[in-house]
Amino acid sequence: MQISRRAALRRGAAVAGAAALAQGYGTGSASAAPETAYAGQGADAGAWRELRRGLSPAARLYRPGEPGYPAHATGDNQRYAAVRPAGIVACATERDVQKAVRWAAKHGVPFAPRSGGHNYAGYSTTTGLVISLRAMKTVTPQGRSLHLGGGATNSDVYAARDANLYFPGGRCGGVGVAGLTLGGGLGFNDRKWGLTCDRLTETRVVLADGTLVRAAGNENADLFWACRGGAGGNFGINTAFSFDAVPVGRLRATVFDLTFSLTPAVDVVEEVQDILAADGAGDFDVRVGFKHTGDGTTSLWVLGQFIGPEDALRRLLAPLLTLRPTRTFIEERGFWSAQDHLMEKPGANECYASKSLVPDRWLSPDTVADIAEWTRTWRPGAAKATGYVTLFAMGGTSDVPGRGETAYAHRDATYVIDIGTHWRPGTAPGAVNDLLAQTRTAHRLLRHRLDTEAAYVNFPDPDLRDWRRAYYGAGYERLVEVKRRYDPAGLFRYAQSIGRS
Numbered sequence: 001m002q003i004s005r006r007a008a009l010r011r012g013a014a015v016a017g018a019a020a021l022a023q024g025y026g027t028g029s030a031s032a033a034p035e036t037a038y039a040g041q042g043a044d045a046g047a048w049r050e051l052r053r054g055l056s057p058a059a060r061l062y063r064p065g066e067p068g069y070p071a072h073a074t075g076d077n078q079r080y081a082a083v084r085p086a087g088i089v090a091c092a093t094e095r096d097v098q099k100a101v102r103w104a105a106k107h108g109v110p111f112a113p114r115s116g117g118h119n120y121a122g123y124s125t126t127t128g129l130v131i132s133l134r135a136m137k138t139v140t141p142q143g144r145s146l147h148l149g150g151g152a153t154n155s156d157v158y159a160a161r162d163a164n165l166y167f168p169g170g171r172c173g174g175v176g177v178a179g180l181t182l183g184g185g186l187g188f189n190d191r192k193w194g195l196t197c198d199r200l201t202e203t204r205v206v207l208a209d210g211t212l213v214r215a216a217g218n219e220n221a222d223l224f225w226a227c228r229g230g231a232g233g234n235f236g237i238n239t240a241f242s243f244d245a246v247p248v249g250r251l252r253a254t255v256f257d258l259t260f261s262l263t264p265a266v267d268v269v270e271e272v273q274d275i276l277a278a279d280g281a282g283d284f285d286v287r288v289g290f291k292h293t294g295d296g297t298t299s300l301w302v303l304g305q306f307i308g309p310e311d312a313l314r315r316l317l318a319p320l321l322t323l324r325p326t327r328t329f330i331e332e333r334g335f336w337s338a339q340d341h342l343m344e345k346p347g348a349n350e351c352y353a354s355k356s357l358v359p360d361r362w363l364s365p366d367t368v369a370d371i372a373e374w375t376r377t378w379r380p381g382a383a384k385a386t387g388y389v390t391l392f393a394m395g396g397t398s399d400v401p402g403r404g405e406t407a408y409a410h411r412d413a414t415y416v417i418d419i420g421t422h423w424r425p426g427t428a429p430g431a432v433n434d435l436l437a438q439t440r441t442a443h444r445l446l447r448h449r450l451d452t453e454a455a456y457v458n459f460p461d462p463d464l465r466d467w468r469r470a471y472y473g474a475g476y477e478r479l480v481e482v483k484r485r486y487d488p489a490g491l492f493r494y495a496q497s498i499g500r501s
C-alpha cells in the first residue's frame with residue numbers, strides 16, 4: 001500500500017516547478033498597517049470617563065499617554081505596531097466586556113476583542129477600543145471538563161496541569177485559547193484527540209447588543225457551530241470556554257526533534273508521509289519545517305510526538321534515522337514534560353506575515369524538491385529575515401467530525417502548510433516587499449502543485465483574494481446567516497470579517 005502511494009505520487013508529479021519558482025506575483029505591500037489617527041473621536045472625554053466609571057474595580061482602561069498604555073497597545077505582531085488604539089479596556093469580568101461593547105456601540109467607536117493578541121494579520125488591534133480579556137484567564141477543572149476564562153492562553157492551560165486534564169492546544173504559550181479555538185486549533189495532539197474546536201462543549205458570548213448568551217449543542221446551536229472554526233471577532237466576544245478534556249496523568253509520550261540538511265528533503269518527507277499514512281490511531285504527530293534563517297543557514301526540522309514508548313517510536317523512525325540527521329533527540333517522557341519540550345520559546349519582538357494552504361493530498365517528490373529549492377534560494381536581504389515553509393500534519397482524529405459539522409472547513413486534509421517570513425521592526429518597506437514577494441512565489445507554486453486554494457483562517461493573510469472560500473469553503477453562507485442573526489448591525493468588523501450578505 002505504501003509503495004503504491006509513492007508510485008502514484010511520482011507518476012502525478014508536476015514538472016513546471018522551476019519556472020514557477022522564478023516568478024513572483026501580486027502587489028501585496030509591506031505597508032499593510034499605515035499609521036492612522038485614533039478612531040475614538042465619537043467619544044469625548046466625558047464618554048471615556050463614563051466607560052471608566054462603569055468598570056469593575058479590577059478592570060483598567062488605558063488611554064494614550066497614560067502609564068500602562070504602551071504595554072497594552074500592541075499585539076504580538078509588530079508589523080501592526082503603528083495601529084494605536086484610542087483606548088484599551090482590560091476586562092476583569094463578563095460585565096466589563098458587556099459594558100465595553102455597549103459603550104462602543106453607543107458612541108460609535110470601532111472595537112476589536114483581544115485575548116492572546118497573536119493574530120497574524122493584526123485583527124485584534126484597532127484605532128478604536130481594544131477589548132482585552134487577557135486578565136480573564138482562570139482554568140478550572142470539573143470532572144472531565146476544563147472551564148477557561150476567555151483570555152486564557154496555552155501557557156495558562158499548561159500551568160493548570162495539576163488536574164492532569166488536557167485538551168489539544170497549540171504550541172506557542174502566548175497564543176490565546178480564544179483565537180485558537182474559534183479558528184480551529186492545530187497542535188501536536190490533534191491527530192490523537194481532534195482540533196481544539198472539536199473538544200469545545202460550550203462557550204459564553206457577549207453579543208453586539210451587550211447581552212450574554214450560552215452557546216452549546218443544545219442552546220444557540222448555530223452560534224456554537226460558528227464558534228468552532230468561524231474565527232474570532234465575528235459574532236461576539238467569547239468570555240468563557242468549556243472543553244471535554246482527556247485525563248493524561250498516566251500517559252507517556254516520546255518526543256522527537258530531528259534536524260537535517262535540505263539535501264535529503266525528498267526522502268525525509270517520503271518517510272514521514274509513510275508513517276502518517278500507516279498511523280490510523282493518530283499516535284504519531286509531527287511538523288516538518290523548511291527554514292532559511294537571516295544568517296544564511298538552511299535546515300529541515302522534524303519535530304513531533306508519539307503517544308507510546310521510545311522503542312516503538314525508534315522502530316517507526318528507523319528509515320528516517322538512516323538519512324543522517326545532523327541532530328537527533330528522541331526521549332520518552334511523562335505527558336506534561338513532553339508538551340514542555342514541544343512548546344515554542346517566546347520569540348523576540350518581530351514582524352511576521354504568513355500564507356497558508358490546506359491540501360487534501362500528499363506532497364510529491366517534485367513538490368518537496370521545489371520547497372527545498374525555494375528555501376535554499378531564499379533572499380534574507382538587508383533585513384536578514386527568515387523564510388520558512390512548515391507542514392503541520394493533519395488527519396487521524398482531526399478528520400472525525402464530518403464536513404459541515406463545525407465551521408472549520410478542512411476535514412480530510414493531509415497538512416496545513418504555513419508559508420511565512422519574519423523580520424525585525426524598522427526594516428525598510430522595499431526589503432519587506434521583497435520578502436513578501438518570495439512568500440507569494442512559494443504560495444503560488446504550492447497552490448498549483450497541490451491544486452487547492454484552501455487556507456487556514458488562524459493564519460490569516462490580508463492579501464488573500466477569495467478568502468471567504470479559502471477559509472470557510474461551503475460553510476461561508478451559513479456563517480453569514482449566523483452573522484445576520486447575532487450581529488445584525490455588523491458591529492464586529494475587520495478586513496476579513498464575515499459579512500451580512
Ligand SMILES: Cc1cc2nc3c(=O)[nH]c(=O)nc-3n(C[C@H](O)[C@H](O)[C@H](O)COP(=O)(O)OP(=O)(O)OC[C@H]3O[C@@H](n4cnc5c(N)ncnc54)[C@H](O)[C@@H]3O)c2cc1C
Pocket residue numbers: 075076112113114115116117118119120123124125133150151169170171172174175176177178179180182183184185186187231232233234236237238239458459
Ligand atoms: C507564534 C505563533 C504560534 C502559533 N502557533 C499556532 C499553533 O500551533 N496552532 C494553531 O492552530 N495556530 C497557531 N497560531 C495561530 C493562532 O492560532 C491564531 O493567531 C489565533 O487566532 C491567536 O489567538 P489569540 O487569542 O492569541 O489572538 P488575538 O489576536 O487576541 O485574537 C485573534 C482573533 O480573534 C478575535 N478574538 C480574540 N479574543 C476573542 C474572544 N474572546 N472572543 C471573540 N473573538 C476574539 C480577535 O479580535 C482576532 O480577530 C500561532 C500564531 C503565532 C503568532
